[in-house]
Amino acid sequence: MRRTCLSACRDAMGQKYLVVFLAAVAFFPCVVNAELKQPNVVDVGAKKQIFLDGLFLDSQNHVRLTMHKPYRDGQILIKPDRPWEMDPKGSEQRISLYSCVLKQDGRVRVWYGMGRGVGSPEIRVLYAESKDGIHFTKPELGLHEVDGSKANNIVLPGPRIAGAAVWVDPKAPPEHRYKTQTKVYPPGQREKLEMHSSPDGIHWNLFAEPKVGHIDTQNIIFWEPSVGRYLFFTRFWEKNLDLNKRYRTVRRLESDDLVTWENEKPIMVPDDRDWSIHPRSGVSGRPPADFYGGAVFKYEEADQAYLMFTQSYWHWMDWGEAGLGPATIDVQLAVSRDAEQFERVGGRRPFLSLGPEGRYDSRFIWAMPNPIRMGDELWIYYVASNRDHSRISKIDPLAGRELSGIGRAVLRLDGFVSVDAGYRPGRFTTPPLRFQGNHLELNVDAAGGGSVRVELLDENREPIKGFGKDEAIPIARNSVRMPVVWKRNPDLSALAGRTVRMRFHMTNASLYAFQFKKIDTAEN
Structure with missing residues (x-):
């Protein structure tokens, strides 16, 4: 458009008037930047926003996104220790990977799968609960008989039911409030x-009995208000047409009634980086790693934040009789703003790594969906085992016997990903925002020599009077709720x-989240 206007004006006015025209061009309607779209305004309202991805990094200098791994102490919180959790010879058995947790009414509630020996036709779902999330009891519910007694904690008797993924359905009547879905193996x-x-x-x-075609491992469902439908996440076998081999992926489906599912879409598929990380075994033709499952959940503490604990299954070495090795599963972290487009973070390094040799979590680790909030922490429960997934299912030789159990990983509130700056000062500017409230809070760690200052800019990226960098009080603390204050007016x-x-100026700091809030100043 600009070139057309210049040409027309040059012909009409002649070359000698061009300089005058260019001086006035900013005011001439035909050269207003109509072709340039105004940046989209992100309406953050008064909801917490976490730094999962680059959404709030419109421009940046010397900052980076960092994934944070949770802390684990290696303690087993729930293990097989009841007669009905043992094989007929009295040896403890492996807890099923497909287990789940909810926090309700002051209790941490866990549903876990349990067999009675490798390949046993008996696989059940059992129940445990805790007031503090660490010390669990297994109540004798008196519901299902095993070995002549109902004094046990079995809630779904099987005979072969592959674990649980319990969730609360907000659209259901009270009698159907809780739901779980799983693959079952009826005899014959x-x-x-x-x-x-x-x-x-x-x-x-x-x-x-929903009809969704092939399903396997842990199947996740929840109601999603933004689309007004139920979302279903399940493992799916993708076929490599060139090699006539199958490999594991994660797909998403949608439903209005939990019975009929549609709009199937793969959301986690091995890509070129996965295919090339190790030489592929000629025996399988599969990628060195694929996805044994994807525990997707909506992070309720923040706005439009969805995460997937991506259970990565590694099998790239030819182990002969044992099949493919190392035959282990660890957990990567993937993030999304819409529960459809997921991106793995942290350079695809494990979010939950395998434990050291000899420990119960040295071969398998499976994160349960829905971390629970305990104070200012997130507790991520996981199932782990020292038995691999090879053809002969080998046990870690340093352990000497099979070990499995449910453990706990601890993460800072909102602490999945942060924007970080080091000793070299960094800064970043957000896209245009619109907010509600009168105060700003940060989840930030700037203690120990760090600092963060926030300035507010207008639509022209100019500092707003009273809210510039020089007026900002430096933050040099570590808090999940740190108020941002300016010298003249914090309101x-x-x-x-x-x-x-917002423009953040950072040194030696990590920024996890921000939130505009309405605070009654009369109370302060």
């Missing part, structure tokens, strides 16, 4: 998907509803 029949419902998470009845009421940007 093909495996199938069953969904059970319950009023309390203890007493279960068959609810539906942001006059800016609420306006389009602004």
Whole structure:
């Protein structure tokens, strides 16, 4: 458009008037930058925003996104230690990977799968609970008989039911409030998907048999208000047409009624980087790693934040009789803003790594969906084992016997990913934002020689009077709720509803989240 206008004006006015025209061009309608789209304004309202990805990094200098691994002490919180959790010879058995956790009414509630020996036809779902999330009890519920007694904690008797993924359905009547879906193996029949419902998470009845084609491992469902439908995440076998081999992926489906599912879409598939990380075994033709499952959940502490604990299965060495090695599973972290487009973070390094040789978590680790909040921490429960997934299912030789159990990993609140700066000062500017509230809080670690200052910019990227860098009080603390203060006026009421940007100036600091909030100043 600009070239057309210049040509027309040059012909009409002649060359000698061009200089005058160019001086006035900023005011001439035909050369207003109509072709340049205004940047989209992100409406953050008064909801917490976490730094999962580059959404809030419109421009940046000497900062980076960092994934944070949770702390683990190696303690086993739940292990097989009851007679009905043992094989007929009295040896403890492996807890099923497909287990889950919820925090409700002051209790941490765990549903876990349990067999009675390798390849046993008996696989059940059991229940444990805790007031502090560390010391668990296994209540004798008196529901299902084993070895002539109902004094056990079994809630779904099987005979072969592949674990659980319990969730609360906000659209269901009270009698069907709790639901779980799993692959079952009825005697003499093909495996199938069953969904059970319950009023309390203890007493279960068959609810539906959804038809979704092939399914396997842990199947995740939740209601998603942004699309007004249920979302279903399950493992799927993708076929490599060139090699006539199959490999594991994660797909998403949608439903209005939990029975009919549609809009199938793969959301986690081995890409070129996965295929090339190790030489592929000629025996399998599969990628060196694929995805045994994907524990997707909505992070309720923040706005539009979805995460996937991606269970990565490694099998790239030819182990002869044992099949393919190392035959281990660890956990990567993937993030999304819409529960559809996921991106792995942390350079694809493990979010939950395998434990050292000889420990119970040296071969398998499987993160349960839905971390629970305990104070200012997130507790991520996981199932682990020292038995690999090779053809002969080898046990870690340093352990001497099979070990498995449920453990706990601890992460800072909102602490999956942060924007970091080192000793070299860094800064970044957000895209245009619109907020509600009168104060700004950060989840930030700037202690020990660090600092963070925040300035507010107008639509032209100019500092707003009273809220510039020089007026900002440096933050040099570590807090999940740190107020941002300016010298003249910490109250942001006059800016609420306006389009602004934030520019963060950081040194030796990690920034996890921000939130504009409405605070009653009369109480302070």
